[in-house]
Amino acid sequence: MSQDKPTTDVPQGETQGHRTRQDADYWERVTGTVEDHGHSLKHVLSLWPSYVRRQHLTRFLAHYELFKMALDLPGCFVEIGVYRGSSFLTWHKLMETFCATDRRRKVFGFDHFQGLTDFNAKDGAMDPRDGKMPGGFETSDVRGEILELIDVHNQDNLIPGVARSHLVEGDVKESLPRFLEENPGLRISLLHLDADLYEPTRAALEHLFPLVVNGGVVVFDEYGLIPWQGESAAADEYFDRIGYKPKWRRFAWSTQPQGYFIKD
Template identity: 25%
Template sequence: MRMTNPGPSASPTRLYTDLLIRCIANTIYRDAPQDPWSGSSYSDTVRAEGRDWPSRAHSMIGVKRLENLRWAVETVIREAIPGDLIEAGVWRGGACILMRGLLAAHGEATRQVIVADSFEGLPCPDPTRFPQDTGDTHHQFSELAIPVDEVKEHFAAYGLLDAQVKFLKGWFRDTLPTLRGRRFALVRLDGDMYQSTMESLENLYDRLSPGGFLIVDDYGAIPACKAAVDDFRAARCIAEPLQWVDWTGVWWRRPRDGA
């Protein structure tokens, strides 16, 4: 499954952001996956769905979720939803690179992209506090530990490393509380675990502007992530329906005042 070619009559903004998505997902050079489950060769369908761990691409979330992110960012720009953009759990930085590229393409010079990650992989599970993470093995995958300097190099390769990008290094329980003075138009969560997802929701959702987007990457793929989202929504009486992007990604919008 390849992206639809917009054709030469498309706007420069659309052509640029399409090219960004193709580069970030590496559907151009079609790099082989490095995971043990998706086979040893590249597949357009697998990459579109974000079902592999690419060996070279800057994101593993796939074309469909990148296109959804583009639509959400362009919506908050068009509707003037106030606030910055943040991803909690960034791997090689691809989704954040796309967000920064979209701000540049639309002339948005005041919003920042917050790149939040331990840059050391995922934490060991804490089954005492978060029993839903019992047996979780994400911390054992060295492929998920991408140093912050390497992520910065990826931004620089696209010409998008500047003052509108802020790196927030450390465990979410320590770093996300420091953002309490910020307002966000879009929050994207890719923390895999119950703990990471819940800590992100508890620290970021109240900062999300009315009309802003809350996007979760692993809802359909990881039961612990789904449990955290479901528990948080139930505790907060959030009634907005979840919208599916593909087999795992979901989103909803925070209701506007009076809605």
């Protein structure tokens, strides 16, 4: 491995379980255990239940529950806001596990790696404590890593060389219309919206919600969270405009995602 590649960890404020002394103690002890025993990354990932923290496990389990709701439906998975690929590659792994021979069922992700850029008055005040600021959650410095991980996963498919996951780069207000023009047959069984802000969320709904099949799962990572009022406003305004009333749900045992519903 090249020594000049960045070794940037995810910023502490951008994930769960980093804000208290207990959180810090957990990571210090686990890191110390791995280092003291000379464990390799392969060892840690192969035995990941021994090392993963419960807060991160609940998010994975929530995604699994959502996946099961969409498993028997026609259509692909679409994620808006890939960030570092955790959810995106979870969908990939689950689809490759449960639909391994269905090569036409894909996972499409949309991101521009620039973080939060398209603020609207409806997004409300900035809040740097939650990363709510221009450039918050930017991943341009690890773009190569994300693309490499997607390629690694696609090469590890049951049928290597047939890509399961595709990342579409660019501003969704521009990339989505272009993508849909090139792929008019797209139908969606699970739509995951994690753009945080009003403008990209509204654009995604305008273009993609009509393509979600009846019974499809629509997921919002920040719906109803006070710092992310723009995402909620975009959803409420769009559904009011089309006369649709989502029956909102959430998992009481997981903080992510904050809301989802089944399209009827």
